[in-house]
Amino acid sequence: MSTVKEAVDVEVPLHTAYNQWTQFEDFPNFMEGVEEVRQLDDRHNHWTTSIGGVRREFDTEIVDQLPDDRITWRTTDGDTRQRGTVRFESLDDAHTRVELTMDVEPSGLVEKGADALGMIDRRVKGDLRRFKEFIERRGTESGAWRGRVRPGDPGGGLI
Template identity: 50%
Template sequence: MSVIEQSIDVEVPVRVAYNQWTQFKTFPRFMDGVKRVDQTQAALTHWVTRIGGRTVEFDAEIVEQVPDRRMRWEALDPPRHTGTVTFEPLDGERCRVTLRIEAEGSHGLLERLAATLGLVRRRVDGSLSCFKEFVEGQGRETGTWRGEISGSHVRPGSRHATREVPTWPTG
């Protein structure tokens, strides 16, 4: 298991940074390699990414979400990984965003090469820098979702799978 953890200080209040992170449709604007993120259910997202010249799609489940503090997810398909993003207030107008990714080892040559070259680490660092630039440039969030998720394991076909997807304003 490889672990990557990086932080960045952002010149917006923690509430603004957190609210922006809940706007998955904007991820392609600041995450390298992310082509599209669809929120198919309240706690389920579908990702379309471009990795090493290949299109890779996977579903991820949000298993914990605490407004202004933390969001944690688990990929349900390869590339298997878990991630946590935390938000720490530094003062009223600044916060620290920390992104932690834990990825399972892969047996594929392309994935081993990418890990060796530090591609994932560079993408995490670049994504945090671009998130900072994006949210500071906006000066406010493009939408909000203040819902909480705790230990949710929503799976297609489960009794929770019919929950409506929250809608967010876009800007």
């Protein structure tokens, strides 16, 4: 597995940045290669991506979520294996640091080559930059989910 860690400071309050990140179906607006995210329930999402001509579909499960602090997920099926956490830190009343740490297991020759060339790191950095532009341009979140998911809750647990 490769670990990617990137951060971006956004010019919106903590609750605005966090609330927008919970709107998974908006991810195609700022994540390169993400065609669709369908939220199945409060904990599960179905993703469709197309990266470098390789189309993938996979499901993720949120295993830990604390409003205004963090969201941790893992893949549950499909060809893609990853897990990660996005953390939110208030810098002041109008600025928030968004930090994404992700473990990715590239599958196939194309993905392994992309990882070796640092393309996964650059993609995540670009996605965070585009999130910054997206939320700052909006100035407000498009919605919010402020529920709590704990590790070990039914259907949860870390891998």
